Amino acid sequence: MTPEKLSSFDSEQMWLGTVILYGRAGFITDHGICADHFSSSVHKMIFTAISRVHNKRMTIEPMMVSSELEAMDYLEHIGGLPYIIELTKMTSQSNAKHYAETIKRKYRERTAWAVMRDGMDAAASGELDVDSIISSLMATITTESNYEYDSMGVAQAAIEELEKAMAGTFPGVPFGIKSMDDATGGAHNSDLVIIAAKPAMGKTALLLNMMINAMNDGCSVGFISAEMPVGQIGMRIACTNGSVEAHKARKGELDDCGFNNFSRGLSLLHDVNLQVYEKSAPTISEVERMAKKWKHHKGIKALYVDYIQRIKGSNPSAQRWEQVGEVVMRLKDLARELDIPVICLAQVNRGVDTRGDKRPELGDIANSAEIEKEADQIMTLYRDEVYNDDTPDRGVAEIDFKKNRHGPTGLLRVQWKAPYMRFCDFAEQY
Template sequence: MQKSYDSLKDNDIEVILLAYLLKHPELLDTHFEQISFNLFANPENLKIFKVLEDFHQSQKNISIDTIKNYIPDIQSQTLKDLSLQIDQIVFSKEIFLNYIESLQELYLRRELFKLTQDKNNESTTFQTSNNIKEIFLDLEKKIFDLSNFKKENYEFKDFATVTKSSLQLVEKAFKKKGKYSGVVSGFNDLDNMLGGLQNSDLVILAGRPSMGKTALATNIAFNAAKYYSNEEEKGSVVMFSLEMSAEQIGLRILAEQSRIPSDKLRKGELNERDSAALSSTYQEIHQLNFFFDDSPNLTVSELRSKLRRYKKNYNIKLVLIDYLQLIKPEGQRDSRVNELSEITRSLKQLAKEFDLPVVSLSQLSRQVENRDDKRPLLSDLRESGSIEQDADVVMFIYRESYYLQRNEPTRGSDETQESYQKKHDAWKDRNEEVFNKAELIVAKQRNGPTGKIELYFDDKYTKFLGIDKNNNF
């Protein structure tokens, strides 16, 4: 086994690389992101590199004699080999980079070897508190970190490179006939305001219970999946549902699209016309690339591991999570606020890491109910960790009719019938005015305007539509 591990080292290339750096110390500046102590498996070569790096940072010249003075116990053969390579080097940037790549490859192989050996010991000796699921997750995470060792996507970029990438976003929108650079939600007013759901954005959709958060998220996911089914690049949508089962969400979608109330579907109370409509709807939508994961008690690490596989296999373009407060924290924190802060920061990192829009639903605190105007505000998120700070977009869903229907006026003991009737008529008129209407409040957008969007809500089918589409009903 030791022989196998030793084969993952190449002392000759390490010495050649050190010779390059001694003869051309400016390479430490021009290639500092690629050259690190990880490349040197030989302890003596590592010592030389550290001395070389220290001298360069202090802007001092270094020679073989200097190395000998600073590392008195170094073997004479090492210095002899190094001197020989310095004399023989004919500078070639291409060859120099090839040496770096070779040592990086060997480093990754050594780390993979050690990692798999460690996990093999963990799984066979039982000398760990981790269960097999935790061992798998840790192994997957560490292998993923190794595979991203070079971190090419997060390199230092000059202004020309950045503006070129930005221009590509504009070109992407132009190719879509000047519409949106992001993933379409299917709600025109929202897409106009956001330019679509943008890659690497964390979007929070928040509201009190029964406002329709899950219904709206499902509508957005379905619309996006339908859009990608007609695109050349077949993309997919995944919804992590920590509250409802995948079958419950599927039932909702069938009710929305077939226009059969979900309670009739649940009870199986279908007539011949309903059965035909349901069959037709199923045939129309069952092949959409819309995926569900209803695993409960997921941590962000588990979610990341799953998403890594899903994106590779299914070309995921949009992620939805229902809902944030049900995500399991990675460890114990001193308060629930700090737990939620860690979760939202991790979700933002997830969106950036996978370069996808991540839409996460979030509950709002009861303090909304204590105000006369129950429209949510950004301040309502203050007790939910750092949601407001971490999110790129914060949206609230609000339906006034929900509150009105539960607050029918009652007649006071000293109130006249005429006064009560007037109050009741005003309540009834307002109910009719806002019935089936909802507000989507874009309270924060890091890179664009905020505002209010009116939506039509059909509670019979738990379906939202743009306000201009309600004539379909």
């Protein structure tokens, strides 16, 4: 049984009564309340009826809520119209936000209590999974979402999506390369985006380019680095963003102009929130924990991961393909839960080197079955100059969209500026 102090019946009554009396449907979206937040089953039913009235674009008032409850066969269970009238006598429009925050706080406390209770039971039986407990507790402080919609709710969501599109609002973060954004609309919220390539093609550079472009667009972002030390990450951000020749920076051969450009490139980090977790072969639970923490405390708009095959699954003794499959599914779930794009790198099998045409295909992605199934966008990266010194395509990168749930698939050719490790459109000048 849930402890009594983990609910606030009075706050639930005051908030519901205020919404019904004043017809303030905006409280539902403004305060982020959903049915699961209520501890009382009666109040869950009343909130559901209010939501249905709102989705039908009708005025919220006692009789309409009562009629909706009757249509749902809930009216008698909640105490009939007299209880609805009683709620309207317990209102406070000025304190509605306070009551909403109390309702949500108590919901999180109940959820945390249930997690800890289950953890104690698991510990007593010798089956405690500490990472799972921590991840579940972190989930209680992330932004809550509504998971259930009726037909009117779906219609309203579609209208809102169209309005955003007509206003030119990105439903996530831009890639920052115009031809890619034109083809895809950028990296969409809740999407898992995969960039696959052989080593030395520049896939980490492309990922960092996308991250830098998002930061220059004002987005707070998170970066999981399973391979590159944090100092190198900072160096590459400064060189790419400041148009500094990376090989000179690595050797400490910058002149005054180069040093000024390096400082200018690094100044980006003074203006935005970049969170980095740098650990060789982190577990997927660690990735989830950091992403949820960053979302709650820093408001990150996107998560960048370098790279999928370096992340461990929950069972270290499982086959590698099983671990990769688990990692991919949980990254996709993470994108949906946090409502942000998760953009990841993936390695391509060395078998492509044995072919005449070394451009990677979907089946060349290492442990690719779950990646193909779960990803919303999959792009491969290829630069012919890596294999052919005399190629006419020096300075050209091919980004081939193999899967794209938001638009067409196909090949884009972009410019690769090797000294600065930068990808851009050919028309773009620096």
